[in-house]
Amino acid sequence: MALGWPTMAVVLTCAVAVMLPGVSSTRYIVGANMGWTSNVNYTAWARAKHFYRGDWLYFVYDRNRMNVLEVKKRDYKSCNSEHPLHNWTNGYGRDVVPLNVTKTYYFISGRTKGLFCRRGTKVAIPVK
Ligand SMILES: *[C@@H]1O[C@H](CO)[C@@H](O)[C@H](O)[C@H]1NC(C)=O
Ligand SMILES: *[C@@H]1O[C@H](CO)[C@@H](O)[C@H](O)[C@H]1NC(C)=O
Ligand SMILES: *[C@@H]1O[C@H](CO)[C@@H](O)[C@H](O)[C@H]1NC(C)=O
DSSP states (O other), rough: OOOOHHHHHHHHHHHHHHHSSSSSSOEEETTTTGGGSOOOOOHHHHHHOBTTTEEEEEEEEETTOOOOEEEOHHHHHHHHOSSSSSHHHOOSEEEEEEESSSSEEEEEOOOHHHHHTTTOOOOEEEOO
8 A cells, every 4th residue: 555645744754853963862771781780880881971951761670679769969979868859760660761951960779778879879970
């Protein structure tokens, strides 16, 4: 079956929108194929990347061990999970965070009083 003109127009418009540079946003799986876990250096993971407003972070992890808390810089450094700015944990071990503000975001795993955070499950994301 041949596509009618209105359908073709919609398909072409979508294709052009996807190809325009600067318009598309990137979704990053935090830690890539390692996910959000212990024994990963997330500073090293984030270092070579450029995060822009409109991008997304995708945290994939064992929901019985980790969670995803956005915290202040001070609490990121000390692994203090008592006063999160935002609790991104939805309970399924799959959390999506929209980077919709130009700032540095700080995330930690706050389970078991920050134990995993102190073992490295923490990441700072500077958004341009
Ligand atoms: C993690 O990687 C960063 C950047 O490469 C490095 O400066 C830091 O020492 C590493 N941390 C650990 C605990 O290995
Ligand atoms: C974060 O939200 C999850 C799911 O609603 C909840 O189970 C958990 O207790 C919350 N954690 C904190 C530190 O608020
Ligand atoms: C960014 O997203 C958060 C969480 O969904 C929301 O609370 C906040 O209002 C948003 N900020 C902007 C500037 O859109």
